[in-house]
Amino acid sequence: MDHQSYQAGSDDARLDTIFQAYRAACPDFEPSPEFMPHLWQRIEARQGMSMVFGRWARNVATAALALSMLLGLAVTITGSHGAQLPTESYVEVLAEEHNTANLDFEPVHLSAADPR
Amino acid sequence: MLVDYELIRRAREGDAAAFNQLVAAYRKRILGTIARTIGRPEDVEDVGQEVFLRLYYSLDQLRSAEVFEPWLYRLTANAAYDYLRKRRRRMESRMADLSEQQVLLADAVAGEKIDRDEGQKKRIREAVDALLDRVSEEDRVLLTLKEVEGLSLKELGEIYHVKENALKVRLFRARQRVLKAFTASRKQAPVGSLR
Numbered sequence: 001m002d003h004q005s006y007q008a009g010s011d012d013a014r015l016d017t018i019f020q021a022y023r024a025a026c027p028d029f030e031p032s033p034e035f036m037p038h039l040w041q042r043i044e045a046r047q048g049m050s051m052v053f054g055r056w057a058r059n060v061a062t063a064a065l066a067l068s069m070l071l072g073l074a075v076t077i078t079g080s081h082g083a084q085l086p087t088e089s090y091v092e093v094l095a096e097e098h099n100t101a102n103l104d105f106e107p108v109h110l111s112a113a114d115p116r
Numbered sequence: 117m118l119v120d121y122e123l124i125r126r127a128r129e130g131d132a133a134a135f136n137q138l139v140a141a142y143r144k145r146i147l148g149t150i151a152r153t154i155g156r157p158e159d160v161e162d163v164g165q166e167v168f169l170r171l172y173y174s175l176d177q178l179r180s181a182e183v184f185e186p187w188l189y190r191l192t193a194n195a196a197y198d199y200l201r202k203r204r205r206r207m208e209s210r211m212a213d214l215s216e217q218q219v220l221l222a223d224a225v226a227g228e229k230i231d232r233d234e235g236q237k238k239r240i241r242e243a244v245d246a247l248l249d250r251v252s253e254e255d256r257v258l259l260t261l262k263e264v265e266g267l268s269l270k271e272l273g274e275i276y277h278v279k280e281n282a283l284k285v286r287l288f289r290a291r292q293r294v295l296k297a298f299t300a301s302r303k304q305a306p307v308g309s310l311r
Contacts, residue, residue: 011295018222018298019263022152022244025237026264029147029160036136039165043172 118142121181128175135175139168146192153196153260155245156203167195186274189267193257193275200253222247222298250297255290262287 088096118141126134147164151157170191178187222243248256261267261275269280276283 011299012291015291015295015298016263018244018247019259021240023264023266025240025244026148026152028144029151029157031143031147031164032161035143035161035165036139038161039139039168042165042169046169046173 117185118145124175124178124181124184128178135172138171142188143168146188149189149192149261149265150196152264153193153257154199154203155241155248159199163195163199166199167192170195183274186271189261189271189275193261197253197257200256204249204253222301247294247298247301250301251290251293255293258286259290259294 119138123134123137127138143164146167147160150163150167151160154160154163167188171188174191178184248259251259258272258276262269262272267275269283272283273280278286
């Protein structure tokens with residue numbers, strides 16, 4: 001066995017001894033009489049939090065459902081009155097409004113005396 | 117198994133009395149594991165309650181009663197890991213180097229040169245705790261479960277959901293890192309003064 005592997009084996013053995021000594025030095029842990037009551041307090045506290053969050057989530061879901069139903073109703077009513085929804089895109093409307101073919105250009109007269 | 121499958125099944129269905137029995141059966145073992153993993157007696161009950169709290173809220177996800185123990189150990193390892201990570205964050209930087217006295221003590225323990233009375237046991241715990249604080253939380257939890265708790269590779273494989281070969285590699289590397297920290301500390305301290 002060369003020196004390095006002997007050293008590694010020796011270090012490993014030392015580490016094992018340290019862990020064994022640690023295990024022997026740690027006493028068994030005795031839970032206090034308050035362990036179970038505190039555990040149930042924590043369980044109930046989290047249940048309370050989940051209930052509050054659950055109630056809040058249910059309220060939000062109900063409100064969202066009511067709002068979407070209202071919007072659906074509004075769209076239906078508007079549609080039944082024959083309101084025309086635009087069929088053109090925004091770009092098409094802009095192009096229509098700035099149609100250069102409809103613009104009246106006036107002729108520009110330039111003279112030699114004109115400083116421009 | 118410390119309890120029968122029927123008790124686990126009843127606890128899973130929300131029977132509070134069955135859950136109480138389950139906790140009563142395992143709490144001493146789990147608290148002992150936590151104590152040896154985190155090395156802070158004052159926080160053991162808090163972490164233990166966190167384990168059983170997580171157990172209570174995740175019992176319905178347990179596939180079968182047969183895997184209960186590895187699963188409880190997994191919850192324990194996770195809770196210990198979370199605690200250690202928070203503790204490290206609370207400290208301003210990584211744990212300071214081992215004190216000279218702790219290095220000397222760890223060295224003496226390794227050489228089996230000391231009698232272990234209560235005061236000495238306390239100092240051994242502090243020295244090993246300080247040594248393990250110098251490696252990552254993952255290494256610390258894994259090494260404690262294997263080297264201190266004495267869990268087998270098969271049991272660790274069930275807890276970590278990894279193959280035994282992968283575990284061997286992880287354990288080997290974790291041991292190397294602890295050894296490196298130990299050796300570095302010994303080089304910094306004049307070890308010869310104890311001998």
